[in-house]
Amino acid sequence: MSDYTIIGKRMPRIDSRAKVMGKAKFTADLKLPGMLVGKIKRSPYAHARIINIDTSKAMALPGVKAVVTGKDTEGIKWGVFAYTRDQQFIQMEKARYIGDEVAGVAAVDEETAIAALDLIKVTYEELPAIFDPMEAMASQTELIHKDFPNNINIHVNIDTGHVDENFKKAHYIREDTFVAPEESYFQAEPYAIVARFDHEDCLEVWMPNGGPHMKSKPLSNAFKIPLHKVKVRKIAIGGAFGGRSEICPVDYICALLAKKTKRPVKIEFTREENTIATRQGHAMITTHKTGVDKDGRVLARETTCYMDGGAYSSTGPIATSVPFLSMEQAYRMESVRYNGYRIYTNKPIRGMIRTHGRGFACGLDTQLDMIADHLGIDPVEIRLRNSRQPGDYTSTKSYVDSCAMDETIHKTVEKSGFKKKWGKLPPFHGIGIGTNSVQTGFPMGIRGGSQSFIKFNEDGEATVMSGVVDNGQGNDNMLVQIAAEELGLLPEDIHLVSADTETTSSDPGSYSQVSTFVGGHAVKIAAQNCREKLFKVASKILKTAPDNLVAKNRLIFVKNDPEKSIPIKKVVRISLLNFTSVNAEGGYWPKVDMKREWVSNPYGQMCEAFSFGTTIVEVKVDPDTGQVEVIEVTAAQDVGYALNPLVLEGQFEGSIAMGGQGGMLTEYHEWKDGRCINTTMLDYKLPLACDMPPKINNIIVESLDPKGPYGAKEAGMSIAMSAAQGYSAAVSNAIGVHMDSFPLTPDKILAAIKGKKQTC
Amino acid sequence: MEKILITLNINGQYCEVMVYPNDTLLEVLRDELDLTGSKESCGEGACGSCTVHMDGKPVRSCLTLALEAQGVKITTVEGLANGDDLSDLQQSFIDHGAVQCGFCTPGMLMSADALLKDNPRPDDKTIRKALAGNICRCTGYTKIVEAVAHTGNPKDHCPDCNTRSNEKE
Numbered sequence: 001m002s003d004y005t006i007i008g009k010r011m012p013r014i015d016s017r018a019k020v021m022g023k024a025k026f027t028a029d030l031k032l033p034g035m036l037v038g039k040i041k042r043s044p045y046a047h048a049r050i051i052n053i054d055t056s057k058a059m060a061l062p063g064v065k066a067v068v069t070g071k072d073t074e075g076i077k078w079g080v081f082a083y084t085r086d087q088q089f090i091q092m093e094k095a096r097y098i099g100d101e102v103a104g105v106a107a108v109d110e111e112t113a114i115a116a117l118d119l120i121k122v123t124y125e126e127l128p129a130i131f132d133p134m135e136a137m138a139s140q141t142e143l144i145h146k147d148f149p150n151n152i153n154i155h156v157n158i159d160t161g162h163v164d165e166n167f168k169k170a171h172y173i174r175e176d177t178f179v180a181p182e183e184s185y186f187q188a189e190p191y192a193i194v195a196r197f198d199h200e201d202c203l204e205v206w207m208p209n210g211g212p213h214m215k216s217k218p219l220s221n222a223f224k225i226p227l228h229k230v231k232v233r234k235i236a237i238g239g240a241f242g243g244r245s246e247i248c249p250v251d252y253i254c255a256l257l258a259k260k261t262k263r264p265v266k267i268e269f270t271r272e273e274n275t276i277a278t279r280q281g282h283a284m285i286t287t288h289k290t291g292v293d294k295d296g297r298v299l300a301r302e303t304t305c306y307m308d309g310g311a312y313s314s315t316g317p318i319a320t321s322v323p324f325l326s327m328e329q330a331y332r333m334e335s336v337r338y339n340g341y342r343i344y345t346n347k348p349i350r351g352m353i354r355t356h357g358r359g360f361a362c363g364l365d366t367q368l369d370m371i372a373d374h375l376g377i378d379p380v381e382i383r384l385r386n387s388r389q390p391g392d393y394t395s396t397k398s399y400v401d402s403c404a405m406d407e408t409i410h411k412t413v414e415k416s417g418f419k420k421k422w423g424k425l426p427p428f429h430g431i432g433i434g435t436n437s438v439q440t441g442f443p444m445g446i447r448g449g450s451q452s453f454i455k456f457n458e459d460g461e462a463t464v465m466s467g468v469v470d471n472g473q474g475n476d477n478m479l480v481q482i483a484a485e486e487l488g489l490l491p492e493d494i495h496l497v498s499a500d501t502e503t504t505s506s507d508p509g510s511y512s513q514v515s516t517f518v519g520g521h522a523v524k525i526a527a528q529n530c531r532e533k534l535f536k537v538a539s540k541i542l543k544t545a546p547d548n549l550v551a552k553n554r555l556i557f558v559k560n561d562p563e564k565s566i567p568i569k570k571v572v573r574i575s576l577l578n579f580t581s582v583n584a585e586g587g588y589w590p591k592v593d594m595k596r597e598w599v600s601n602p603y604g605q606m607c608e609a610f611s612f613g614t615t616i617v618e619v620k621v622d623p624d625t626g627q628v629e630v631i632e633v634t635a636a637q638d639v640g641y642a643l644n645p646l647v648l649e650g651q652f653e654g655s656i657a658m659g660g661q662g663g664m665l666t667e668y669h670e671w672k673d674g675r676c677i678n679t680t681m682l683d684y685k686l687p688l689a690c691d692m693p694p695k696i697n698n699i700i701v702e703s704l705d706p707k708g709p710y711g712a713k714e715a716g717m718s719i720a721m722s723a724a725q726g727y728s729a730a731v732s733n734a735i736g737v738h739m740d741s742f743p744l745t746p747d748k749i750l751a752a753i754k755g756k757k758q759t760c
Numbered sequence: 761m762e763k764i765l766i767t768l769n770i771n772g773q774y775c776e777v778m779v780y781p782n783d784t785l786l787e788v789l790r791d792e793l794d795l796t797g798s799k800e801s802c803g804e805g806a807c808g809s810c811t812v813h814m815d816g817k818p819v820r821s822c823l824t825l826a827l828e829a830q831g832v833k834i835t836t837v838e839g840l841a842n843g844d845d846l847s848d849l850q851q852s853f854i855d856h857g858a859v860q861c862g863f864c865t866p867g868m869l870m871s872a873d874a875l876l877k878d879n880p881r882p883d884d885k886t887i888r889k890a891l892a893g894n895i896c897r898c899t900g901y902t903k904i905v906e907a908v909a910h911t912g913n914p915k916d917h918c919p920d921c922n923t924r925s926n927e928k929e
Contacts, residue, residue: 010919016854019862020846020869022797022837029796188801188809188863188897238801238863239897271802472861472898646857646920653900654860661900681806681895689891689901694884696902 005552006485007710010646013477014491015236015470024236027192027206028268035194036065038257038267039113040250041103041120042277043095046129046346046674047144050093050122053103058119063112066260067120068104068253076222080246083599084153084313086145087349089222089252095124096144096311097346098675099276101249106257106265131674133308133343134285144311144344153309154316154342158324158602160395166300166335170291172374178288178363180742181668182308183281185353186686189238190274191248195255196264202229203255208237209499210245211509213447213467216501218247219255227501234499240471241658242352243279245511246315250277275679279351280669282319282342283308284359288367296375296382300335305360309342310349316342317598318442319350323357326721327364328395329437329610330405331386336395346674355659355720358742362664362728365434366738369729373738378422379433379729380413388437388612390703398439398606402705402713404638405612409435411699416616416634428621430734434725435614438718440708441514441607443596449589450519451505452526454483456582460554460569461493462530467507468519469499473716474647475515479523481643482709486527488551488568505587513714516643517609518588521709525586533582534568537575541566590707608707613637613718615726617660621734623753626746628665628731630692635719635726636699641711645700651716652698659720661687664727664743766830770795771839779826786810786821789836797837797866801895808894811867812836818874837866840873849873849911856907856920860898868894872908881913 002008018024055067070092079085090101103120107113130136130144136151144151167173193207203223209215212232220227237244250267257265269277284307291300303324309316320340328336355361372382388394390403412433413419421431441448453465464483470476480494487494497503507522508514535546538556542549548559557565575582593604615635619628635652642648666685670678678684704711724742731744737752763778770793777792789795789812801809803822810822813835840847849872852858859865868891875882875890882890887908888901896904906918914921 010857012854012857012920013859015862016859017846019859019865020837020850020853021841022795022866024862025796026799026863028800029790031794186895186897188807188861188895189799190801236863237861238799239861241897271804472863474860650857650860650899650903653902654898655900657900658897680804681802682804686895686897687900688893688895689888689905690885692888692901696900 004485006481006491007643009644011477011481011491011644013474013647014480015476026189026236026238027194027208030194030206030266032194032196032264035264035266036106036108036261037110037113038104038106038254038265039117040101040253040267041105041117043098043100043102045095045124045126046098047127048095048124049127050091050095050102051125052123054121055103058105058116061112061116061119063108064105064116065108065263066106066257067116068256068260069102072256078218078247079313080315081317084316087312089249097348099348100311101253104253104257106261129346129674131345131347131671133306133345136343136345144346148344151344152341153313153344154320154599156317156320156338156340156599156602158336158338158396160334160336162335163300163302163337167291170299171294172371173289173291174367174370175287175289176363176367176370176740178286178359178366178740180284180359182283182350183353183663183667184275184669184684185241185243186681186684187239187241187243190271191269191278192267193251193254194264194266195258197259197262202231204231204233205251205255206233206235207251208240208244209469210240210471211507211511212469212499212501213506214245214509214511215247215251219251222252223255231502232500237471240510241354245352245509248278271681272679276348276676279314280310280348281353282350282357284357286360286363288364290367290371292371295385296371296377297385298331298333301333302337305340307340307342308345308347308350310345310347312349314349314351319352321598321602323360325439325606326356326437327361329439330388330435330612332388332392333395348676354717355663355724358663358724361436361721362725362742363740365725365729366732366740369732370738380409380418383409383433383435387435396606397603400610401707402609402640402703403612404701404703405435407701408612408614408636408638411701412614412616412634412636415697415699416618416632418616421618428623428734430730431616431618432726432729432733433614433616434722434729436718436721436725437610437612438513438714438721439607440517440609440611440714441512441590443592443594444508445594447506447508448592449587450507450522451585451587452522453585454526454530454583456530456572458573458576460567460572461495462487462489463495463497464523465497465504466519466523467499467504468515469510471510473510473651475510477647478516478520478643482520482523483527486524487531488556489554493554513717516712517708517714518590521588522586524709525588526584529586530582530584533584534571534575537580538566538571609640609705609713611638611640611714611718613722615660615719615722617726617730619730619734621731621749626749628744630661632695633660633693633723634697634699635723636701637715637719638701638703639715640705640708640713641702642700643710643712648700648715649698652719653696655716655720656696656723657687657692660723660727661692664724666743668743766827768829768834769832770834771836781827783826784822785812785824785826785829788826789821795836795838799863799866801863808871809864809867811870811894813870813874816874816877818871837869840869849876852907852911856903856910858899858903858907864894864896868896868904876908876911882909884909
């Protein structure tokens with residue numbers, strides 16, 4: 001295998017010790033002197049004009065230190081893009097969903113803050129509310145946002161040409177519609193934020209985040225203070241899954257309360273607030289029309305997707321595109337027309353989530369299975385005939401360099417025994433396959449690259465500074481592994497300073513699956529630059545050329561003559577005595593097409609690397625109850641290179657739980673008049689240890705991406721998506737009905753079985 | 761409502777603390793005694809993040825009044841290690857990659873620790889049942905179940921038992 005000492009090993013994570021001892025501090029664990037408790041007043045109406053807010057009684061309650069409303073915000077609006085700034089941090093004119101922020105309170109304790117919320121009198125004029133995206137598009141009543149006709153927030157149109165003429169050449173065409181409701185993140189840690197203004201009027205904040213620099217810039221804009229005065233601090237984070245990347249109104253409200261009271265303020269979300277007032281996954285109605293030749297190769301495809309975006313835009317343009325992009329990366333589809341509509345409704349806001357568009361991806365895969373059925377081809381073969389290949393361009397003109405999609409298919413097929421089982425399993429026992437691809441990053445403009453600084457301390461240990469954040473997936477460990485490998489130190493010699501905007505440079509965050517590829521890469525380059533400086537000094541002592549040296553196990557030694565060595569610590573001290581710097585920096589900016597834009601120009605190089613994954617699932621369905629028993633899951637992903645197989649397997653298994661077991665069998669939201677009625681962990685059915693399949697086979701496929709650090713690229717997310725597809729295909733195979741409504745709950749399964757009996 | 765002085769025996773130490781009669785054990789541990797290892801994730805007894813031991817039995821500290829916790833031995837995640845020496849279960853969680861974001865980890869450890877004290881060699885099904893009241897959103901549970909099964913019971917086939925001598929070559 002490789003010559004690496006630390007990279008590629010099953011290294012237990014550096015952050016685990018503090019976590020198993022209960023010492024790791026999460027935001028809710030923080031206590032600052034004089035800290036107040038903040039609470040949010042939320043709209044009880046799905047759509048209502050705010051006529052008046054009277055805060056006088058709340059302000060008069062002993063223990064209340066501040067009350068803020070939209071009047072205190074100057075009406076500032078938030079949106080990821082300039083053209084999507086549609087959300088005031090505190091609503092002044094209208095509330096657009098049940099839970100919309102209308103006021104904030106800071107008080108000496110939680111009881112007082114809650115009592116104060118009840119004393120804030122908001123006078124509303126209720127407006128007709130719309131909860132169904134198709135009705136919202138056709139609505140003649142008041143628009144949810146006045147500048148968006150038909151309540152269409154985003155329309156992404158992609159047309160690669162020749163679609164209609166290639167449909168004419170098709171041997172077989174079919175059109176099918178697939179639906180899926182909203183799902184939620186249910187991060188273990190409910191959202192929380194602590195904010196204070198320090199003695200230099202700097203805003204200091206702690207909160208779970210998907211990128212500290214993604215939080216600091218909007219806060220700097222909102223408070224009209226320089227960026228260096230916003231200090232987003234590092235804190236342990238209890239999961240994100242795409243839901244904590246952008247600024248949240250509560251971030252601003254908490255900071256505003258801290259500013260007004262001149263005291264630290266902490267706001268902790270209840271579980272219900274975490275469900276309704278952060279982000280959710282989009283509900284989707286997707287129609288795929290696909291034309292194939294007689295061998296099942298796709299000649300033309302037209303996909304139209306209607307996404308329920310909820311009350312505000314959030315990451316709308318990205319979320320409207322990614323489900324399509326994942327599929328255009330996974331499968332060749334040269335002639336394709338995509339129309340994605342993200343529609344405003346009076347429901348909570350939808351954003352990015354680990355499994356982008358289960359209705360979309362599972363629909364496309366299910367339709368491939370239907371086509372395969374019609375043509376008498378097996379599901380594996382039809383995928384191999386359409387799978388993405390290295391050296392291809394995607395339909396939106398991204399060059400695909402490393403790609404081992406076929407290897408992931410072949411290896412899962414072999415390990416799962418698919419060929420032996422397909423078509424030969426007893427009734428209500430099924431097997432299915434799903435394949436997917438995820439982009440490693442996308443154009444993020446000024447925040448698309450990452451920079452790292454490394455300083456050697458005089459004891460021979462090193463401090464590494466990086467803007468990369470760890471949401472729980474192991475990014476901190478990844479950075480330490482890379483730095484230790486390159487510097488020739490042991491992991492325990494590396495002190496990591498990360499995810500702090502005061503001390504680290506701009507970084508995309510753990511957003512768009514780019515932490516290793518960009519942030520890790522920056523650390524690698526910084527460490528190599530640092531090592532070069534040490535080698536220059538060591539080469540004089542060891543009397544050899546710098547490129548004839550190796551650093552390993554705290555020593556610098558001569559290649560092929562390891563007896564000739566010197567401790568790194570000694571080289572550092574000699575350097576310092578000779579007035580030579582032992583610090584270095586490094587940065588990495590992926591070469592993407594900066595002109596590519598989600599809506600106005602969705603063509604060009606999206607990112608430098610794509611990952612590819614396949615999941616095969618075997619299930620038994622109880623025909624009397626509709627319950628699904630998952631027997632075995634086999635997942636493979638082309639991750640480029642596995643920096644740490646132990647961590648990677650954890651990503652695979654977590655992805656199977658969220659995308660497959662939960663996402664395809666039990667997780668969905670239920671509504672009554674715009675009110676989400678399953679907001680808690682009792683009502684929303686998350687997978688438990690006893691629900692998970694007894695056997696999960698992880699297969700790591702390494703294509704060694706030429707651009708990635710050590711060949712690594714995204715790892716984990718494409719499994720969440722291919723697992724959803726695999727689960728759906730397996731259940732469909734078990735009951736002999738291609739399912740088109742997700743997730744596959746027992747009632748839908750029983751109805752499908754009953755429907756099939758009636759048609760037989 | 762007035763505060764009452766109670767005495768709690770936590771991790772082998774007696775603590776006197778003023779509590780309201782409706783304070784939960786979790787609130788007192790976290791807010792009054794700075795034992796923030798126990799977490800609140802759901803606040804309604806569904807997720808298990810707040811699990812502590814009372815006389816060795818796992819309980820939800822978010823559903824337990826502090827008043828009810830008098831006269832018993834309470835152990836929190838902070839009491840699992842002996843000083844800096846981790847328990848075998850804690851070490852096994854680290855070695856097997858059973859910790860990701862770590863928010864559910866304290867509760868998971870407390871449930872698993874109680875199981876192992878009762879049954880040092882539980883099979884896969886028994887472990888999954890014992891942990892069914894602890895929700896983890898990151899790991900898919902596989903590595904947690906392995907970590908519990910291999911605690912004090914290392915397996916030759918497992919690359920993560922005695923992990924440092926079994927690195928990937």
